[in-house]
Amino acid sequence: MTLRTALVTGAARGIGLATTKLFLREGWKVAMIDRDAPALEEAAAGLENALPIVCDVSKPDEVDAAIGEVAGTHGGLDALVNNAGVADFGPIEETDFARWRRVMETNLDGVFLMSQAATPALKASRGSIVNIASISGLRASTLRVAYGTSKAAVIQLTRQQAAELGEYGIRANCVCPGPVRTKLAMAVHTPEIIAAYHDAIPLNRYGSEDEIAEVIVFLCSPKASYVTGQIVASDGGFESTGVGLPALRGQA
Template sequence: MSQHSSRVALITGGASGIGRRIAEKLALEEKATVCILDRDGTAAGDVAAGIRRAGGRAESFVVDLSDTEGLEQTLQELTDRCGGPDIVINSAALAATVPALDYPLPQWQLTMAINVTAPMLIIQHALRHMRVKRWGRVINIASISGVRAGTGRLGYGSSKAALIAMTRQFAIESAEWGVTVNAVAPGPVDTPMVRSMHGGGTADTYGAMIPMARYGSTDEIAHAALFLASEGASYISGHTLAVDGGFLASGLLVRDLFSTASPAH
């Protein structure tokens, strides 16, 4: 029997990209009941239906994460239908590449609502159930942009830095209940959102900054998230795991330094 066969997993942004891959793996490999929350109801329904056809258990819920009242209603509906969440994956995010000087206030407020406030409300809701069960796993999908500043990332980077800080806050206050709260910080990953942000020649620029010289895959991020959700990670909490091809470790990366430097004498 899989370790999560009796558990309920809530995944935001589960209709595409990283969230979708985590949902599929939790349902089909770990046998959890997955609840996919996404603003694209058609896509979320298609992913849930695909999981069910493959033998897994999945439900879909349409929600605008910036709508606090609507989110709270959806969380109650989810709990009534599937039970209290045992595993939370906060994967949904809003991103835009805008110069810091020109970043519009409405975009800032929307980014914070989706990337920070919604995860907070979801974790609070789940923790009330996890505290009773004395078990729970929360994994926030952050970003390397929450660790290092990046050009055009005022809103996105600040929101992900806040998500990382919030991960630690929840971790220390829920640890005694047998709950772990961690984050995964992906580097550039081949997803629809990243492709829209890294269009044109930008992809080559990002690739040149990554020691592995490639984008990551959704599978690679999902593997990290599933580890943090596992029993094997029961003593890990409050951490942010970078899955980034070595980007955060690289510092000043000069690929041809040794091939162009003069021989030492």
């Protein structure tokens, strides 16, 4: 039986690595894309059916070369997971154009470039695209003028892809993670921030990288064969609560 092939960007750590490992457990081959060569080499060590490729998704030439290598090695592509991203938070008045572009070139341009380059292969396989945005693209928050705007644009790009590529059998969906218990988040979130998130999330906890990966892999699978153009907030209910006060829960 020919194994299906997925390409995961930002695969050296976090949600990307968790998604890679779940694909492998589900019997897929995975092309692991990341621009951090040492981290990618370490992450891919010992993973059978994983092909690590160093690539900066914001650079068109590198993207084209990576897609060519995947096609040449695996003979095709069945799923593209656009997970690579940078999180650069700061006050709106301190966000100059260089900082804005640094966020946009990876978070938005990278999704566009990877998707455009992979479309011919996905047309041939009638495959799927899953773009990773964020709840910051669904609801505004302080310090996220570039990050949140980039993720909102990814959500709209996903809808455009679903509308235009559906006739070729390509499905496009978007996953918007909420607060996830990554090593980085736990290192930078103060106890006060962690407590505030727990109070604001109906499930009263952070999500895990594996929980986000489960949603991504499902959307790439035949089980989601009639699902396209959807924006899935995998966030413990955070986005659904709006600005409601946690203290009022359960009150008459």
